[in-house]
Amino acid sequence: LRHQAAALGLHKRVRFTGDLPHTSLPAFIALAACTVDPVLDNAVARARSPLKIFESMALGVPVVTGAVGDRAELLDHGRAGVLVPPGDVAALAAALRALLEDEPRRTQLAAAARQHVQRYSWAHLARQWAAVYR
Incomplete structure (x- = not known):
């Protein structure tokens, strides 16, 4: 490489x-213009929530990943990150190139990511579970 x-x-x-x-x-993540989660559509990818996506979003770094499993929901269906067809190398490369060339879009996605990822914080999840058991 x-x-x-x-x-x-x-x-x-x-x-x-x-x-x-x-x-x-x-x-190191915070220094990045964006992070990438190149994922294939398989049972493992559909069943797990990748920590790197949460970390990047919390740090305000836009994420580019395949639309597999809960990734679309994690990225607020494209409002807090970029989704591409899983396993499509050309689409992944095009999305990365477009994002790297568009600083205003990166800034907008970063802000949306920081806000959206709060829905997955332990404090927020604890409040939701507490409400269920009341």
Whole structure:
């Protein structure tokens, strides 16, 4: 990947960090213009909620991912992130390129993501569950 990034002239825009302690990840994620969750449509992807999407949204970093499982709901059906057909490499690349070239859209998605992800906070979920048991 390093050679490919260099061949494409991206060596100044892409960082390969290697393994990092989990505690340092928020600082690195916050530096990103966007994050990507390239996902295929399979039983595992449909059954799990990826932590990286929640982390990116909470940090105000737009997410590009495949429309699989609950990802559409997590991204407020495209209002808080970008959804592409799962496994469609061309659509994923086009969405990333468009987002990287459109700073106002990234800013809008980041704000929407920060607001929408609050629905999944422990405090919010605890209030919802408490209301069920009252």
